[in-house]
Amino acid sequence: MNEWTIQKLLNWTSEYLTQKKVDSPRLSAELLLSSVLGLKRIELYTQYSRVVEEEYLAKLRELVKRAGQQEPIAYLVGKTEFYSIEFDVTPDCLIPRPETELLVQRAIEFLRQRAGPHQVCDLCTGCGTIAVAVARNVPNAKVIATDISEAALGVAARNAKKHGLEERIELLQGDLFEPLLPPLDVTQFDLIACNPPYVSAAEYEALDKNVKDYEPRAALYGGQDGLDLYRRLCEQVGRFLKPDGALLLEIGYQQGPAVKDLLEKMGLFAHITVEKDLQKNDRVVMAIKTLEGTPATRLI
Numbered sequence: 001m002n003e004w005t006i007q008k009l010l011n012w013t014s015e016y017l018t019q020k021k022v023d024s025p026r027l028s029a030e031l032l033l034s035s036v037l038g039l040k041r042i043e044l045y046t047q048y049s050r051v052v053e054e055e056y057l058a059k060l061r062e063l064v065k066r067a068g069q070q071e072p073i074a075y076l077v078g079k080t081e082f083y084s085i086e087f088d089v090t091p092d093c094l095i096p097r098p099e100t101e102l103l104v105q106r107a108i109e110f111l112r113q114r115a116g117p118h119q120v121c122d123l124c125t126g127c128g129t130i131a132v133a134v135a136r137n138v139p140n141a142k143v144i145a146t147d148i149s150e151a152a153l154g155v156a157a158r159n160a161k162k163h164g165l166e167e168r169i170e171l172l173q174g175d176l177f178e179p180l181l182p183p184l185d186v187t188q189f190d191l192i193a194c195n196p197p198y199v200s201a202a203e204y205e206a207l208d209k210n211v212k213d214y215e216p217r218a219a220l221y222g223g224q225d226g227l228d229l230y231r232r233l234c235e236q237v238g239r240f241l242k243p244d245g246a247l248l249l250e251i252g253y254q255q256g257p258a259v260k261d262l263l264e265k266m267g268l269f270a271h272i273t274v275e276k277d278l279q280k281n282d283r284v285v286m287a288i289k290t291l292e293g294t295p296a297t298r299l300i
């Protein structure tokens with residue numbers, strides 16, 4: 001009898017996804033099958049010879065077909081891993097990227113060497129990636145996370161709850177700092193992080209189908225040159241950041257010089273560094289605010 005075991009399904013699916021030029025076909029096959037069967041990935045291998053029932057096969061077939069049309073695996077299974085933490089994701093928010101782990105790492109290091117408790121702000125939080133990863137790793141940090149998308153914040157709320165962080169992560173709907181404006185004097189942050197939409201018009205047109213056709217445009221497109229959000233953020237960041245506090249921005253690989261220039265012109269920061277990701281692309285800008293009353297020029 002031609003029975004579909006887990007082993008056979010994994011081999012068939014990864015072969016099919018390879019033909020369809022889906023990234024990481026074997027891993028994708030494992031993620032789809034483990035989602036359908038409600039198993040951990042490792043359990044696929046401990047149950048390698050298990051024969052899979054027809055009801056599961058029908059579900060798998062549907063998901064594999066969609067994956068073959070470049071629908072992202074994270075949306076198909078409703079979750080992904082970032083900074084070794086599981087996040088729920090939906091098409092309402094960008095899928096967390098591994099490059100953003102560098103920003104999270106720098107945020108955690110910065111906070112750990114500074115006396116707490118810490119007030120952190122995560123702008124454009126999406127599904128709550130940076131807020132959750134920082135709060136989970138820095139127990140004396142409180143995070144206020146904002147996003148313009150109510151739907152994305154719904155997913156962020158699920159993620160905060162899933163990791164028991166709802167007491168330390170406050171989610172507010174609005175554009176950048178907008179939801180923080182009324183009680184101005186009390187919102188001073190040790191760290192402000194932001195992974196804004198930063199894709200330029202030309203880059204947006206050239207995005208891969210699995211990004212362009214499925215991920216929210218509002219989470220990707222940053223205006224003609226991709227820098228709109230940085231410009232608007234710079235207008236306001238000064239009043240929200242404590243002296244000696246850090247601004248951490250994720251940037252596109254071509255935006256290092258422009259964002260550095262933008263921040264330098266503000267005269268607000270003592271140190272500005274642009275750091276590369278593992279692919280050797282500029283990815284994270286870190287700017288440390290001067291001590292209060294000290295003009296930036298005297299520190300350089």
Ligand code: GLN
Nearest residue numbers: 195196197198199219220
């Ligand atoms: N790095 C993402 C991409 O290449 C863009 C993320 C963003 O705009 N914040 O699709």
